[in-house]
Amino acid sequence: MAQRPPSAAVLVLHGGRETGTEPPPPGLLNLPGTRMRPFARAVDRAARATGGNVLVTQVRYGHRGWNGDRAHPFHDAVAALDALREEAGDELPVVLLGHSMGARAALRAAGHPLVRGVVGLAPWCPPGDPVTQLAGRDIVLVHSNRDRMTSPQATQSLTARARRAGARTCMVTVRGGDHAMIRRASAWHRLTTGLVTGLLGSGSLPGPVGEALALPPTAEATEGTLDLDLDLDPGPDPGRFRARTRA
Structure with a gap:
């Protein structure tokens, strides 16, 4: 029996390095990829x-690093999107889920x-990166206030720049988390799930x-900018968050 075409898709993009032209190691040896599983x-x-036919798949990288102006992972993401468009058509809604x-x-x-x-998640947002391509998109960035690898301040700045460029943006701060999202892992997982399904329309955004x-x-x-602990409250159903009333 032929499989139903997906009704939506989530493309997962794992982290990497600033430089590195060699391919990522295979399987579980690719620790950034394993972290996103x-x-x-x-x-x-x-x-x-929810009963939806949502395709969730990781984008394969040809190189471990960003590599300056070559921006290898960006081109890998575009190639994956082009392939998905050719297979599923122009109307397939896609949410991109990326770390670092x-x-x-x-x-x-x-x-x-x-x-x-x-x-x-814990995004790498250099000050000079463009934002005009974000116009008309929903952008939610989640960052630990204790991240030492990428800057939460740069993330907050990008949300403002992108909003001025026509995007709909939000930042959520995870207090006490870390760049690898190991500390408070369950909170990262629940929040991310709620955000992705909410942006796809298969769930409700907080x-x-x-x-x-x-x-x-x-x-x-x-x-x-929202604070996970002050503004959002985990509901009884994992992946669902509601407003938290401040004292």
Whole structure:
């Protein structure tokens, strides 16, 4: 029996290095790729629970590093999106889920016609990176306040720049987390699942996230920044968050 074509897709982009032209190691030896497997599984389970036919797959990289102007992972992401477009058509909604370097690639590739939104985890957001390609997209970036590998301040700045360029943006701070998302792992997984399914329309976004995405282009960076522990409250169903009432 022929498989049904997907109704939506999530492309997962793992982290990497600033430089490195060799290919990533295979299988479990690719530690950044292995780190994203629990996220992919959680999103896949949540999507299946809704009855939707959502394709969740990792983007394969040809090189371990970003490599300056060559921006190898960005081109790998675009190639994966082009292949998906050829297979499933022009109307397939896609959310890009990236970590660190993979989040940078996702943000750069978000101008592709299939992309509806980006969820970036501990993203690498250099100040000079473009944002015009994010216009009309939903962008939610999640960063630990204790990240020592990539800058949460740079992430907050990018959300403001992207909003001024026409994107709908939000940042969520995970207090006490880390770049590898090992500390408070369950919170990272639940939040990410809720965000991805919410952007796909197969779930509901947390109210404060929806409100932040609706902010006007002139809003300050701090207005679109939420605190996981102060603004969002895990509901009884994993992957669902609701507004938390501040004391």
